Amino acid sequence: MLTKRIIACLDMDGGRVVKGVRFKNLRDAGDPAECATAHARNGADEIVLLDITATSGNRRTLLDAVRGTARSLFVPFTVGGGIRRLEDAVAVFDAGADKIAINSAAVRDPALIGKIAGRFGSQAVVVAIDARKVAGGFEVFVAGGREPTGRDAIQWAREAAACGAGEILLTSMDRDGTQSGFDCGLVRAVAESVSIPVIASGGAGSARDFIEVFRDGRADAALAASIFHFGIENIAQLKRELHNASVPVRWPC
Amino acid sequence: MIAIVDYGAGNLNSVKKAFDYLGAEVVLTDQPETVAAASKIVLPGVGHFSSLRALEATGLRKALIQNASAGKPFLGICLGMQWLFQGSEECRDVAGAALFPGKCQQFPSDVKSPHVGWNSLTVQNRSRLFRGVAQDSFVYYTHSFYAPVVTETAAASEYGLWFAGAVELGNIFGVQFHPEKSGDVGLAILKNFCEV
Numbered sequence: 001m002l003t004k005r006i007i008a009c010l011d012m013d014g015g016r017v018v019k020g021v022r023f024k025n026l027r028d029a030g031d032p033a034e035c036a037t038a039h040a041r042n043g044a045d046e047i048v049l050l051d052i053t054a055t056s057g058n059r060r061t062l063l064d065a066v067r068g069t070a071r072s073l074f075v076p077f078t079v080g081g082g083i084r085r086l087e088d089a090v091a092v093f094d095a096g097a098d099k100i101a102i103n104s105a106a107v108r109d110p111a112l113i114g115k116i117a118g119r120f121g122s123q124a125v126v127v128a129i130d131a132r133k134v135a136g137g138f139e140v141f142v143a144g145g146r147e148p149t150g151r152d153a154i155q156w157a158r159e160a161a162a163c164g165a166g167e168i169l170l171t172s173m174d175r176d177g178t179q180s181g182f183d184c185g186l187v188r189a190v191a192e193s194v195s196i197p198v199i200a201s202g203g204a205g206s207a208r209d210f211i212e213v214f215r216d217g218r219a220d221a222a223l224a225a226s227i228f229h230f231g232i233e234n235i236a237q238l239k240r241e242l243h244n245a246s247v248p249v250r251w252p253c
Numbered sequence: 254m255i256a257i258v259d260y261g262a263g264n265l266n267s268v269k270k271a272f273d274y275l276g277a278e279v280v281l282t283d284q285p286e287t288v289a290a291a292s293k294i295v296l297p298g299v300g301h302f303s304s305l306r307a308l309e310a311t312g313l314r315k316a317l318i319q320n321a322s323a324g325k326p327f328l329g330i331c332l333g334m335q336w337l338f339q340g341s342e343e344c345r346d347v348a349g350a351a352l353f354p355g356k357c358q359q360f361p362s363d364v365k366s367p368h369v370g371w372n373s374l375t376v377q378n379r380s381r382l383f384r385g386v387a388q389d390s391f392v393y394y395t396h397s398f399y400a401p402v403v404t405e406t407a408a409a410s411e412y413g414l415w416f417a418g419a420v421e422l423g424n425i426f427g428v429q430f431h432p433e434k435s436g437d438v439g440l441a442i443l444k445n446f447c448e449v
Contacts, residue, residue, distance in 0.1 A: 002372045002412055003391065040436070045371055045393075074271060076393060076434050096266055098434060121300030123367055123395040166367055166395070197369045220370065250371040250391040 003248045004214045005221035006235055007199060008039035008228050009048040012081070015061045018052070019177070019226040029229040033068040039228060040075050043235040045250055047073060048101065048169070048223060051081030052144060059088075063095045070096025078126055080169075089116045093124070101169055103128040104142035107149055107156070110163045117164035126199075127160040128169040129153055131186060138186050145173050153186070154193050161194040168198045169223065175203025177226060182209055187217035199223050206233065207241035214247050255279045255447070256291035260313060262304035262332060268297045271433035271440060277447050285316035293446070294320060298332030302343040302357070302398070305336050309347075318350050326424045326449045334427030335400055337420065343398050353420055353427070355401040364413035367397040372410045372430075374418050380407040382419060382426050384445050390438045392418070392430035400429060424449065 010017045010032050017029040029035065036047045049069060051062045059082070066079050079092045080101025089100045100120075106113050106127050117125045130145050131138040131153035138153035157168050170190050172183035182203045191198040197220035200213045204224035213219045227233040239251040255272060259265055259281045272279040272295075279295075280287065288294055296317065298304065308314040321327040329337050340349045341357035349356075360366045371391040376383045392410075399416035402409055407421035410430075420427045426446060432439035 002368065002370050005370050070267070070270065072274070074274070074434060074436050074440060076395075076431075094266070096270070098267060122397075123299060123369065167369060195365050196367065197365055220365065 001248050003045075003250045004219070004242070005045040005199075006043070006210070006239060006249065007046040007048055007221055007223040008036075008044040008235065009050060009201070009223050009225040010035050011050050011052045011225055012062070012065060013051075013053045015065055017229065019229055029226075032065045033071070035229065036069045036073050036077070039235060040073055043239050043251070044075065044228075046076040046078065046221070048078040048080065050101065051079075059091070063091060066092060066095035066097055080126070080128055086112070086115050086119065089120070093120060099124045099126050099166070101126040101128045103130065106160060107140060107142050107151070110159060113160060113163040113165050117166070122164050122166040125165050126167045126169050127157075127165040128171065129157060129160070129190075130171045130173050132173040133183070133186070138189070141173060154189055157190045157194050157198075161196045165196060167196055168194060170198055170200060172202035176201075178203055179205030179227060181205060182213035182217055182219070182222065184213055184217035187213055187219050191218040191220070197221060204233075207238050207245075210238060210242060211245050211247055214242075254291050255293040255295055256288050257281050257295045257297060258288065258313060258317070258333075259283045260298070260304070260307040260311070262298040262300050262307070265297055267433045268295065268330065271443055272447070275440065275444055275447060283311060283313065285312045288313065288316045288320060291325075293326040293328070293449075295328045295330065296333035296336065297330045298336070299395070300332065302332065302335065302341040303347055305332065305349075306347045308336075314350075318352075321350075321352065321425050324424050326446065327426065328446050329427040330433075331396060331429060331431060334417075334420065334429050335398065337425065337427045338400050341398055352422070352425055353400070353403055353405055355403055357398040357400050359398055361413045367395055368399075368412045369395045371435075372412060372418075374408040374410055376408045377406070380419070380421050381449060382407055382421055382428070382442055382445050386438060386441055392432065392435040392438055394430045396429060400427075
């Protein structure tokens with residue numbers, strides 16, 4: 001049986017893992033390679049590394065972190081942040097990523113999705129969408145949540161899938177870092193609109209939140225960062241609780 | 254020396270990295286001579302079945318079939334396993350090696366595609382590739398087309414229907430999942446291949 005995935009996300013700034021609340025107030029949470037292997041050992045089904053302050057100046061830092069992390073990681077590894085062109089994606093794959101996540105660049109140039117998928121396969125292209133609730137729906141934001149686009153999140157998810165995306169990583173900006181639960185309404189609306197897997201992100205605080213987003217939100221996977229880094233929710237313990245609640249998970253792993 | 258065949262399809266680094274981690278001697282190659290000289294062959298691959306066309310132009314197709322048929326241990330991963338069958342609905346004008354019967358098809362429309370994530374394996378006890386691997390172990394899949402369950406199926410998974418997770422016939426092995434991304438279970442399977 002296909003299981004629901006638990007994904008540990010490492011937000012990286014200047015070579016260190018950090019975590020903020022609603023995309024602000026960053027706290028240090030450790031070395032990316034060490035964090036990634038610790039999470040994998042603890043039962044994480046995948047690791048996502050996001051360079052949240054990606055600029056052309058620190059590409060080398062990101063690639064070094066990807067290389068260091070990939071060396072001893074034997075679960076799927078996704079890297080995102082600052083991937084604007086096919087060449088950026090090639091460098092990240094060469095450094096050891098299995099998938100790349102693109103966000104702002106895909107909104108600006110949806111053809112980029114097809115270009116990367118054409119070279120590495122759709123399964124290697126995750127389109128990340130940052131969405132915030134607005135009157136009448138959910139709006140897509142880019143540039144780390146700073147710029148509104150006026151685009152509807154569900155429409156954009158459909159278009160991204162049609163362009164060749166293999167998965168959607170859907171973050172609720174309203175819930176990010178708040179530990180107040182996933183936005184199941186948003187997740188379900190997108191999950192029911194596309195035929196590719198949807199990863200729910202933003203708001204994880206407890207095992208109950210994960211159970212809800214898998215059941216009510218119809219998510220294929222759920223991602224969290226801060227609750228895993230600071231030991232609030234241990235992944236192995238979380239999986240045991242999901243298993244007990246009859247949510248199919250890779251357990252024991 | 255294990256030859257990992259590079260035919261320009263996707264990213265071979267993670268496959269190489271897993272063998273490196275196991276202490277196996279590996280080389281990435283696009284040369285038929287290197288394939289012929291190797292003690293074992295791995296054909297990886299992700300993406301579209303049409304990328305297998307590259308094997309034909311380079312003489313690799315002939316070298317792979319000759320060496321596998323002559324008894325050299327061969328492991329096809331993902332697209333590399335699909336190539337062992339007769340072909341795929343994904344690209345009808347590229348022929349597979351036809352070492353296993355049947356064609357790869359798309360998953361039915363009532364399940365999401367691609368099939369992405371960790372799924373459990375129902376393993377045939379006699380398999381050499383799965384020696385020591387527990388029944389219902391989880392492995393990581395990512396694919397839109399599947400190979401049919403055949404007599405030589407060494408392990409099967411279910412996603413809308415039952416499909417071949419792995420095939421095994423003598424020295425020829427194929428896995429639809431990614432052992433290099435399947436944690437300790439995947440590493441155990443690759444180790445078994447190294448020891449065949």
